[in-house]
Amino acid sequence: xxxxxxxxxxxxxxxxxxxxxxxxxxxxxxxxxxxxxxxxxxxxxxxxxxxxxxxxxxxxxxxxxxxxxxxxxxxxxxxxxxxxxxxxxxxxxxxxxxxxxxxxxxxxxxxxxxxxxxxxxxxxxxxxxxxxxxxxxxxxxxxxxxxxxxxxxxxxxxxxxxx
Numbered sequence: 001x002x003x004x005x006x007x008x009x010x011x012x013x014x015x016x017x018x019x020x021x022x023x024x025x026x027x028x029x030x031x032x033x034x035x036x037x038x039x040x041x042x043x044x045x046x047x048x049x050x051x052x053x054x055x056x057x058x059x060x061x062x063x064x065x066x067x068x069x070x071x072x073x074x075x076x077x078x079x080x081x082x083x084x085x086x087x088x089x090x091x092x093x094x095x096x097x098x099x100x101x102x103x104x105x106x107x108x109x110x111x112x113x114x115x116x117x118x119x120x121x122x123x124x125x126x127x128x129x130x131x132x133x134x135x136x137x138x139x140x141x142x143x144x145x146x147x148x149x150x151x152x153x154x155x156x157x158x159x160x161x162x163x
Contacts, residue, residue, distance in 0.1 A: 038084040039124075041127060042127070044078040057112060065083050065086065091114055091120065091121045108133060
């Protein structure tokens with residue numbers, strides 16, 4: 001192999017490596033200004049099933065941020081989700097945070113619903129109005145139970161009917 005061919009192979013390999021590292025940094029949000037120009041908000045949920053670090057935060061269906069941390073509050077036993085939002089998106093103090101699902105098999109995300117208060121949430125403030133994740137399996141089990149329950153009939157002791 002000639003020296004020119006080795007040099008060309010080395011340059012192509014270096015270019016591929018630079019592109020791979022750049023893609024990794026971009027996908028992690030490193031060049032999107034993560035941390036700079038954003039502020040944290042906290043929401044305490046009774047159940048954060050399907051939400052993890054990196055989960056999308058949406059406002060009107062548009063991704064406006066990501067979950068930066070999830071931790072258990074040992075005093076309340078609620079899961080605290082820390083979200084980072086751009087500084088130019090200011091939410092009213094009575095806004096709500098809901099865990100939503102992207103269809104039956106899709107992942108979860110946090111949907112923010114702005115309130116109407118004049119006061120705004122600041123960095124590190126907590127969103128008080130929350131709705132945790134709803135378990136599809138639990139809903140199906142409730143539905144199955146309600147369909148399988150016997151209807152009140154003439155032989156039902158609660159209705160006073162005779163058998």
